Amino acid sequence: MVKRGAYAKGVVKREGILEAALEIIGRRGYRSASVREIADAVGLSPAGLLHYFGSKEQLFVDILRARDAADSRQVPDAGVEESLVAIIRHNEQVPGLVELYTRLAAEAGDPAHPARAFFLDRTAIVHAAAREAVVAEQRAGRIRAELDPEWIIRAGHALADGLQNAWILDPTIDMAADVEQFFALLKP
Amino acid sequence: MVKRGAYAKGVVKREGILEAALEIIGRRGYRSASVREIADAVGLSPAGLLHYFGSKEQLFVDILRARDAADSRQVPDAGVEESLVAIIRHNEQVPGLVELYTRLAAEAGDPAHPARAFFLDRTAIVHAAAREAVVAEQRAGRIRAELDPEWIIRAGHALADGLQNAWILDPTIDMAADVEQFFALLKP
DNA sequence: GTCTATACTCAGATAGAC
DNA sequence: GTCTATCTGAGTATAGAC
Numbered sequence: 001m002v003k004r005g006a007y008a009k010g011v012v013k014r015e016g017i018l019e020a021a022l023e024i025i026g027r028r029g030y031r032s033a034s035v036r037e038i039a040d041a042v043g044l045s046p047a048g049l050l051h052y053f054g055s056k057e058q059l060f061v062d063i064l065r066a067r068d069a070a071d072s073r074q075v076p077d078a079g080v081e082e083s084l085v086a087i088i089r090h091n092e093q094v095p096g097l098v099e100l101y102t103r104l105a106a107e108a109g110d111p112a113h114p115a116r117a118f119f120l121d122r123t124a125i126v127h128a129a130a131r132e133a134v135v136a137e138q139r140a141g142r143i144r145a146e147l148d149p150e151w152i153i154r155a156g157h158a159l160a161d162g163l164q165n166a167w168i169l170d171p172t173i174d175m176a177a178d179v180e181q182f183f184a185l186l187k188p
Numbered sequence: 189m190v191k192r193g194a195y196a197k198g199v200v201k202r203e204g205i206l207e208a209a210l211e212i213i214g215r216r217g218y219r220s221a222s223v224r225e226i227a228d229a230v231g232l233s234p235a236g237l238l239h240y241f242g243s244k245e246q247l248f249v250d251i252l253r254a255r256d257a258a259d260s261r262q263v264p265d266a267g268v269e270e271s272l273v274a275i276i277r278h279n280e281q282v283p284g285l286v287e288l289y290t291r292l293a294a295e296a297g298d299p300a301h302p303a304r305a306f307f308l309d310r311t312a313i314v315h316a317a318a319r320e321a322v323v324a325e326q327r328a329g330r331i332r333a334e335l336d337p338e339w340i341i342r343a344g345h346a347l348a349d350g351l352q353n354a355w356i357l358d359p360t361i362d363m364a365a366d367v368e369q370f371f372a373l374l375k376p
Numbered sequence: 377g378t379c380t381a382t383a384c385t386c387a388g389a390t391a392g393a394c
Numbered sequence: 395g396t397c398t399a400t401c402t403g404a405g406t407a408t409a410g411a412c
Contacts, residue, residue: 031298035388048396056388099297106294109287109356110219119357151369154361158350165349166342168297169307173342181339185373195377223405236379244405
């Protein structure tokens with residue numbers, strides 16, 4: 001539960017925990033990001049940490065949620081391609097976040113995992129926003145009008161996710177460049 | 189360790205375990221596919237099961253390995269598009285396999301996980317085969333010659349992986365059709 | 377080689393005291 | 395809000411029976 005105004009300290013502590021967890025994933029890997037490890041990093045007992053998030057799974061989902069919120073503030077409201085590429089270039093600086101995202105996207109296959117609801121919501125929201133942008137660019141003649149906008153969105157999303165899968169195996173691949181090449185194919 | 193000829197019984201049992209594990213993942217989900225659960229299904233103790241595979245992680249990797257071997261026997265040696273689409277259509281019949289693949293692809297981000305070596309090898313082999321096929325189709329004029337074959341391979345692979353990520357959230361999406369649309373864009 | 381029984385260690389989670 | 399103590403269940407190492 002996110003606390004409201006009255007408990008400012010709790011809100012700050014929550015954010016500190018999210019940052020510490022992400023930092024540990026980036027430095028030592030998802031596997032060693034146990035509740036105990038994260039609790040140690042912020043000077044809490046495991047139970048004290050779980051007080052804020054209820055479960056480890058929720059904690060991890062909340063990291064992604066916070067990250068999406070930060071992205072939507074920072075990324076300029078430009079075209080689909082520019083926005084996606086900007087996010088990808090940012091992700092390349094934060095390997096822990098990419099590993100976490102990839103993991104949770106896979107764990108979302110479990111209907112009982114909180115990541116499932118998160119990714120279903122997120123997909124609906126992201127696709128709705130992308131739909132408007134894609135259709136507008138088709139009308140403006142920057143994307144081929146005969147292509148199904150739903151396909152463009154599904155494929156663009158899947159491509160970006162799949163490239164992250166490949167990138168955690170081999171970080172020398174240039175995810176942003178590969179996505180740009182995809183968009184080049186969509187041009188009239 | 190894979191046993192050689194002399195111990196036919198062990199080989200058969202190994203295969204039975206792989207099948208039982210995949211069946212449990214498909215029916216009850218990856219999460220409940222514990223060593224104990226799988227051991228029960230084949231009438232073994234957990235330690236008896238581990239005798240064959242060494243670890244749970246290895247067991248799961250071996251399922252994917254066996255599946256790749258089966259695919260390379262069954263899939264006709266046609267063009268890149270036809271082969272990929274055939275595998276995808278087959279995967280749509282085996283949700284447990286898709287869930288397992290997606291999970292392990294994510295867990296391969298961990299350098300200590302046996303899935304990492306598996307996916308690195310697999311990627312190298314699959315890409316090498318795809319490279320020849322793509323270049324041949326470019327020479328034959330079925331794929332645009334000006335496109336970088338390495339990009340086609342990386343993007344095709346990433347797209348297929350990403351679509352599986354989306355499919356475990358929403359199995360109504362038509363992975364094969366989306367891949368076919370991608371290949372349509374590559375045509376001259 | 378095949379397999380069981382036992383036991384160890386670690387994980388995440390919970391109850392209740394402070 | 396945070397702790398300690400405890401519970402449950404996971405994976406697996408070991409010893410040894412057959």
